[in-house]
Amino acid sequence: MLTLTQHLIDNQWVPSQSPHTQSLYSPVTGALQAELTRGSVADVDHAVHAAAAAFPVWSALSAAQRGQYLDAIATELASRAEILIADSVRFSGKLISEAQLDVEDAIACFRYYAELANTLDAQQGQVRDIQSPGFEARCYRRPLGVVAMITPWNFPLVTAAWKIAPALAAGCTIVWKPSELTPLPEQYLAACAIAAGLPNGVLNMVHGDGINVGAPLCAHPLVNKISFTGSNAVGEQVMRAAAQGTRPVSLELGGKSPIIVMEDSDIDNACDWVWSGIFTNSGQMCSATSRLLVHQRIAPALYAALKLRAKEFIAGDPAEARTSLAPLISATQQKTVQAFQQHAKQDGLVDLLESVPITLPASGYFVRPSIFLNVPSDHDLWQKEIFGPVLCVQEFSDTADAITLANQQQFGLAATVISGNAQQAHSIAQQLVSGVTWINSHQFVPAAGSWGGYGRSGIGRELGPWGLEAYQGISHIYSPT
Template sequence: MQRLDQQFIDNHWVASRGERRLPVTNPYTEAVIAEVTAGHPADVDAAVAAARRALPTWRARSGAERAHYLDGFADALTRRREALMRLSSTNNGKVLAEAAIDLDDAIACYRYYADQARALDARQGRPVTLGMEGVEARCYHDPVGVVGLITPWNFPLVTSAWKLAPALAAGCTAVLKPSEVTPLPERALAEIALEIGLPAGVLNLLHGDGEGIGAPLAAHPSVDKVSFTGSNRVGEAVMHAAAERTAGVSLELGGKSPILVMDDADPERAADWVMAGLYFNAGQICSATSRLLVHEAVAEPLYAALAERIDALVLGDPLAEGTTMGPMTSARQREAVQGYLAIAEQEGLAAVRDARHRELPGQGFFLAPTLYRDVPVESRLWREEIFGPVLCGRSVDSEAQAIRLANDSDFGLAATVVSGTAERARRIGRQLQAGSVWINSEQLVLPETGWGGVKRSGIGRELGPWGLAAYLEVKHQIGAA
């Protein structure tokens, strides 16, 4: 059993000051496979100090020089791809095919921001068109400074790439806190930093929980910005801590995303996109399209097609080739979802598929893929993020009703529209309150396009040029021509 009781600070593994230890569990075998330190505020102090020392030299490097290191991360992850896939599946519970997608996404992200770093050089000092004679202005982009990066457990190496790659490209130095639930894959980033010769202090990786590392990092007076992905409850606490010193924040929080299936949609194709949007990663996706709004004209064939596909899901060992859905990542998350299933039982929701329709594996934190239909809009299952393989459906009688119900949510992270014509789907998508809208598609998340939501789904954007801008401050020099 691994003992992760050291922190990566200033390019050295040093003993954590924390005395508490947390178990790291294989969600399929339910065995404890490691112990990780809960961390200590003194660890944060040391890591932030290292990042602050490294900042002047790192920010002075050209974008092309920083791009060299980002390409180094991509190359090293490529070499480790197979091993990290298996490690992620073992620690997180996702099937190997999904872990492969994660690794490829992370690699593509580092490649993209290497290109963005190189392009940043050419943007520095660009003249601004002015309406005043005899005056010139030039625009520069400076790094925010020392950034605290806090990532969740559902997509190891992916969400860290979304934060770390643009932060380093911008010239920031970073203190990264991966989830204490899935710390094993993220340790590779520290190993890679040493392997590629990343200057000391540019990346510091701290293991720990919210008490030991997360809260002290968010509140640290020498952290210039915090980027957090996770629950609304914790995100609000991060925002409050940053507000105490007027520090910047980026927040990617919860979702309750709709998928709209219109009357001209092909039920078979629609069923494939519904499945991909909800049962991927056992439903542990912030963008999960967990509210199904289906036109009554195609409701019956769609529910029949979904029942068939749910029955075809193979639950089991995530490392086994034939498995198509793994366990929940933790016993705690399984219990949280079971709480919603108990509410559904109390409310008498009509289950098209649930635990009564299949036998679960004898071990592991498994939940049966579940589908309810005709769910009242007042139900907590309809309105709250469940973060598990639970889909709630409602029939609609018009396009207008579908749009109204889709927007009737506290969240606005993502949405999907399925229609017989892309033109109609795009028109509907323009009326949806969401940061990303997929049109007759599975959930494609690309490094070139922005990621983030509206309403309670967060503040700011990751990925694309907007992801880089999140770690830059704009400076103008104005004077006589």
């Protein structure tokens, strides 16, 4: 059995100052597979002071020099791709094809910010037109300082890359708390940073839970910025911590995203997008399009296609290429999703897949997929994020009603529009309250784009130039000409 007892602080693997451990179980079998030694307040303090000490030297480097380190990290990740994929499957239970994408996207993110960093130096000190004769204005962007980062378990590598790469490019130093459920892939990422020659103290990692590591990290007085991806409940706690000292915060939180299927849609294509939108990563995605709005005239045909597709589910070891239904991350998540399903059935909602034969393994945290029809708008199934393979459906006859239903939610992260009419699809997409909207596609998230949402989906944007700006402050210097 694997035992993880060390944190990365000041480029050294140091033993935890806490005696407390956490057991990690295989999502596939439910068997104990690792013990993780939790971090402590003392470990957090050690890491934050290391990051603070490293900041003056790291921020003084040119952006192009920092970009060279990012490119080197990407190279190190690529050289360890097979190990990273295998450990992502092992700890998160995701399909091997999805773990491969997680690794590839993380590498692409570091490459993107390495290239973007090469453009930053020329932008510093540029003269800005302020339309005030007799005065000159020069604009500078400055790194915010020490950043506390907390990342989730569902995509352990790419969500870390989305934060780490732009923060380093901007000139910040980092203390990172990865998910306590998927510690090994993140530990390899940290090892890649060391192998790439990243200077001491620039990237620090402390394992542990929210109480003993996350909370003291967010509350630490030397932390200048907090970036968090996770649940709304914890995000609100992070905001309260950030209020002490009036520190900026980036939050990427929940979603209850709609997918609108118009009357003129090709049924097979629509089935593909609906399917991937909810069942990728077993529905454990904040961007999962878990609310289907389908035109009533094609609803029966789409239901038939979805029901036929469900017969192809093969649940089992996600490391095997033939497997198409992976387990959830933990017993807790399994129980949570099953409780939603049971509640829906008790309320008389019809599960389209109930009669479809789907064999689940006797062990592990597998959940039978569900597609519930005619779900009322005020039902928990329609309103709350489930984070599992559960789709809820409503039919519509009027496009305006579909848009209204899509926007009647507390989240605003992602959406999808399926239509054979490109002009119509774009018109609908522009009316959706959504940070990202896909048309006749799904889950395309390039590093050069933006990621983030409205309402309870969070604050700020990641990726692209917007993701880098989240780690910078703006200073203007005015002088007479």
